[in-house]
Amino acid sequence: MHAVVIDDSRSTLLALRLELLEITGLEVETFADPEEAIRVCETRQFDLVLVDYNMPKRSGIEVITALRAMPNYELVPILMITSETETAVCLSALEAGATDFLRKSADPVELKARARNLLSLRRAQVELSLRADGLAAAVTAKSAALVASEEELIWRLARAMEYRDGETGDHVSRVAQISRLLAQDLGLDEDRQRKIYLAAPLHDVGKIGIPDGVLSKPGRLTDSERDMMRRHVDIGVKILENGTSDLLRVAERIAGGHHEKWDGTGYPKGLSGREIPLEARIVALADVFDALCSPRAYKPAWSLQDALDHIRREKGRHFDPACVEAFERQWSKIASVMGADETDMRIHVDGAPSLDTAYPENALRLQKQTKYRSTRQTAGRE
Incomplete structure (x- = not known):
């Protein structure tokens, strides 16, 4: 699976990337520029987004809002990283579409635990979507086959009557x-x-x-x-x-x-x-x-x-x-x-x-x- 980390601090990006890479099978990309990150997300699909709340070009809430406006990011888990403790900040992030929060003071164990939980959620979403698509395709194919069979039966019955x-x-x-x-x-x-x-x-x-x-x-x-x-x-x-x-x-x-x-x-x-x-x-x-x-x-x-x-x-x-x-x-x-x-x-x-x-x-x-x-x-x- 693929995670993207968006933070204007390069030292924070490096630290987060190293911790996340310890999660088996996870690939990580980092962006210090939120505008660039948004442009990349328009054409690429990530399974987990970690974004800092306090950035100079665009706030974390603005980034979340932009991502949630993209059809392929409507359900992707987003982890907001913040040093703020005010309830109003958390509520604003939730309203924008954040899935979970992580304090900057949190230790690496908590970071990886939250990331694993959100990745498990993402896997379940993907599997459910694939099953739904498969069922929809099967139903469509079955319906088309039934319609074709019904039409063929009608024509054969009509032709049999004509010959009689x-x-x-x-x-x-x-x-x-x-x-x-x-x-x-x-x-x-x-x-x-x-x-x-x-x-x-x-x-x-x-x-x-x-x-x-x-x-x-x-x-x-x-x-x-x-x-x-x-x-x-x-x-x-x-x-x-x-x-x-x-x-x-x-x-x-x-x-x-x-x-x-x-x-x-x-x-x-x-x-x-x-x-x-x-x-x-x-x-x-x-x-x-x-x-x-x-x-x-x-x-x-x-x-x-x-x-x-x-x-x-x-x-x-x-x-x-x-x-x-x-x-x-x-x-x-x-x-x-x-x-x-x-x-x-x-x-x-x-x-x-x-x-x-x-x-x-x-x-x-x-x-x-x-x-x-x-x-x-x-x-x-x-």
Whole structure:
């Protein structure tokens, strides 16, 4: 360990240094100039400071005050050496941050005893600090590992559900990306954006409890099959409810509310407007848009323009108007998420020509989509 002695008397410095060097493992530096000592302490760490009270350039109390203002000297033991016996002097030193006192008349045995005690205190401080840092690092690493595991589990579960539903894992990825763009545009903070991005893939996790014959049926669902399909919302909530993390609670709100509609005609509770959790309103729009643009057993893929037109028509009915406006503002980025080329990105919300009408090669696709649209099989199975 390292001690520093500050005293304007060189003979006193020499005597103190010789006595302190008898303490095993202790290195000692001395300074007759308190200003120089303070400058050195700004860049070097000592474990014990001995400072004289009565010095011409700076008093011992001023030196202590300067040292205690340095972050790395807030807890370092400081031994004040003084010939004063007045209580007021001692109180002033304590208030400045002195740890202990030593009379100049004290014998070498007392000096070394007090120094050893203060060095033991310093060792305990250092050990405790190292343990605390180690525990903090371990907790941080463990927390990061747990978060990473939770995120990985969510994505794997979502992708497993996608494959069972006859879709690809790209759907949940696109829904997550679009949801984050909307959350960002709506001004949500970074943490909330992240939670929506990570929880969005679980919006249809309840489909794990729906029979394959209903999930994969290529034609229209019967009324009983539609009722069965709608049960995936309640199943999803059951899977995710009572989660201990904020992320799972967000996922539960999304799973339970992404089939509600702004005008109150959705399910399962018929919520309307802001009764529907914002996370669910965001993911509902992203999910419907990507489902429209993706091929399904019961419909072909729509063009980006047709899907965009549908979203705009449903503003204030199916979708939160604010979410639709955010969707329009983020259009170029959303089109990029969908893998659009520059032509697709020119589809504009201010009346730009439809992709299908502007480019004749898409006419056949438009005819097929119109046929399916007439049956109202637009986004997914309700």
